[in-house]
Amino acid sequence: MCGICGAIWSNESRSISEEHLLQMTDTLSHRGPDARGLHWEQNSNLGVGLGHRRLSIIDLATGQQPMWNEDHSVCVVFNGEIYNYRELQKELRTKGHQFRTDSDTEVLVHLYEDYGREMVHHLRGMFAFAIWDRNHSSLLLARDRFGQKPLIYRQDENRLLFASEMKAILQIPGIPREVDPVALDLFLTWQYVPAPWSMLKGFQKILPGHTAVWQENRLDIQQYWTPTSIRGSDSANEQTRRDTRNLSYAQTQEKLKETLTEAVRLRLRSDVPLGAFLSGGIDSTLITGLMQRELDRPVETFSIGFDIAHFDERSFARMAAKSLGTNHHEKIVSPSAVDSLPELVWHYEEPYADSSAIPTMALCEFTREAVKVALTGDGGDELFIGYDRYRAAGLGDRIDRLPGPLRSILKSSLWQKMPASLKQKSFSRRLKRFLTTAGLSPEQRYMTWISYFDAARRKDIYSSGFREKLTGFQSEDWMSDLYELTAQNDFVSRTAAVDQISYLPNDILTKVDIASMAYGLECRSPFLDHQVADLATSMPLNYKLKGRYGKQILRDTFADLIPEPILQRSKMGFGVPVDHWFRNELKPLLHDVLLSERAMSRGYFEPAKIQRLVEEHTTGLCDHSKHLWAMLVLEVWCRMFIDASEVSTKRPLSDGVF
DSSP, X not given: OEEEEEEEESSGGGOOOHHHHHHHXXXXXXXXXXXXXXXXXEETTEXXXXXXXXXXXSOTTTOOSSEEOTTSSEEEEEEEEETTHHHHHHHHHHTTOOOSOOOSTHHHHHHHHHHGGGGXXXXXXXXXXXXXXXXXXXXXEEEOSSOOSOOEEEEXXXXXXXXXXXXXXXXXXXXXXXXXXXXXXXXXXXXXXXXXXXXXXXXXXXXXXXXXXXXXXXXXXXXXXXXXXXXXXXXXXXXXXXXXXXXXXXXXXXHHHHHHHHHHHHTTOOSXXXXXXXOSSHHHHHHHHXXXXXXXXXXXXEEEEXXXXXXXXXXXXXXXXXXXXXXXXXXXXXXXXXXXXXXXXXXXXXXXXXXXXXXXXXXXXXXXXXXXXXXXXXXXXXXXXXXXXXXXXXXXXXXXXXXXXXXXXXXXXXXXXXXXXXXXXXXXXXXXXXXXXTTSXXXXXXXXXXXXXXXXXXXXXXXXXXXXXXXXXXXXHHHHHHHHHBOXXXXXHHHHHHHHHTHIIIIIHHHHHHHHHTTTOEEEOGGGSHHHHHHHHHSOHHHHOXXXXXXXXXXXXXXXXXXXXXXHSOXXXXXXXXHHHHHTTTHHHIIIIITSHHHHTTSSBXXXXXXXXXXXHHTTSSOOHHHHHHHHHHHHHHIIIIISSSOOSSOOXXXXXX
C-alpha cells in the first residue's frame, strides 16, 4: 500500500520540476512512510515525472518503486496489492520474463508488456497504478474494480497530472482552486462527492473499473469491468450469473464457502504482521474465523469502544474473539470533535460528512500500533443485503402492490403530523420517515431515506445566486441514472446494485482508505474479491434476504464460526454522538465557525436559514445533527483548501483552522 503521483507533458513550458515532483511525493508520506522513489525525464518536448511513497508489505528488501522492466522501456508506480501475484509470476516466467524481485509490483510491468491496457483483466486485487511506456510515449492509469484505491487527475493543456490524493497535485504552482457548484450539491445530498466529480473544478477521479491512456495530448478513458448486478457486464460475469442460477441453495453455500475462503487465503500473503478488525458483527466475525482457520497462530484482532453504550460493540467483539480463539485488543476512545475535525478534513481533502470516519481513524491508529495489515468485512452489507434499509425497500415495494384503498391510507399526507423521537435511528422516527415517503416512487423513496439534504431542503437553504450556478442540476438525477443501469428485476436487488457503485466506493471504501492510510495501515477486504462479488450478486434475492434477516446465506453457511447471539443481533452502526456534541462541546464551534461572517459571505446559503437550523438543534426542537455536521465539514474544508494561500503538506493543528 502506497501513495503515487506524477505528470506527463508534451510541451516543455508545461513541465513540472524535479523539486515540485519531490514535494508532490512527500505530501503523500503518510501513505508510504517506509521509502521514497522518483523518476523524472525530459526528451525534446515530451517529459514525465513519477513519484512513489512506499508502505512495505511484500518483498521488503527489493520492492522499491518506480520499478522498470528489463530494458527500461516500461516503468510503474503502484498503490495496492495484487493478491494473485505468485500465480502471475509463474505464468509470466513460462513466457520468458525475468524477475529481479519477489514483489507483486513487478508483475505489472511484465503483464503490460504482454497485454497492454488489457492487463487489468488478469489482476485480483486492489490497485491504482500508472505505467509509463517510453516506446509509445504514453501513460496508462488504472483503478481496481470496486475503487478500493483512489486515483485523481487533472488534465491541462499539454499536460496530465495525477495522484493518490488531490493535495499532491495542489503542490504544483498555478493550480487554481475553485469550488465546483455541482460537486457541492452532490456532497450535501449524499455526504460525499462521487466519482468522477471532485470538489475542485478541473479535477476528476478515475472511476472504479476503468483505465485511462494519455497519448498525444489526448486522454482515452475506458471501462474494463462491470459488476454482475449492472447491465453490460462482461461475458465472464454473465457466465457466473447463469452458473449460479443452476445451483441449489446447498450447492451455492459450498461455492460461497470455497470462493470466500480462497479470497481470505490470498489476502494473507504478507511479509509483515497482519490482523483483523473485529466489531462483533457477522461480516468481521466470519472473515476473522476464516482467517483463523488458515493460520497456525492466533489472529491479532482489534476493536474500539465508547463510554456511551449506544455506540459500544465491545461485548460482541469479545464474544467473537473468545469463540474464535484470537488474541484480542480493545481500547476505549473518547474522540474530541474539536481536535479531530481539522485532521479529518485535511486527510479526506474533500468535504466528507460520514461522521463514522472519526472512530474509523481511531481504530486504524490503534491497530497500526501492532500490525501493518488488517482484514475487514467491508462490502458484506452491499453484496449480501445487510442494511436495514433494504428490508424497508422491500416493504415499500410490497405496499406499492396493495389494492388502491389500502395504498391511499398508507400514502396519506396525514403521516407528516405523526410525532416522532428526535433520535435519528429511533423506531418512531424511522416509521414516520417510511410512511411520509410512501407516496413516492420506489427510487425517490429510497433516495429520500439516504440523502442528507433532500431537494426541497437544499432549495430552501441555497442562496439565489448559488441556485443559478447549478443551472438546473439535480443530484438525484445521478442516482436515478444509476438505477437505469441495474440488471436485476426486484427493487431490493436493484437498490443494492446501485449502492455497490455509489455508496460503497464513494463512502465506505473512501472512508477506510483515507483512515487507514493516515496511519500507514493496509486494509484488505475479502468480500471485495471480484469473484466473491460476482457470485454474491448472481444469487437469488431469497438466498440473501429472508424474513427479518439479511445475509441469510452468510448466516447459514458460516454458522459454525459465528456465536448465536451475533447471528441474532441487529446491525449496529459505527458512529459518534454528533447530536450530543452540537448541544455541548461543539455548540460554540457552530456559532463561531458555521455562523461566522466568513462562512456566511461565501454565498452558498441563506444566512437566516442556517441560523434557524443551528437554533432548532441546539435548543432541542429538532435533530439537525447530520445537516450541521455536513455544513461544518464544508466550512472547515473551505478554510483549509480555498482560503489558505497554499495547501499544507502536513496535517494541521486545530488552532490554525478555527
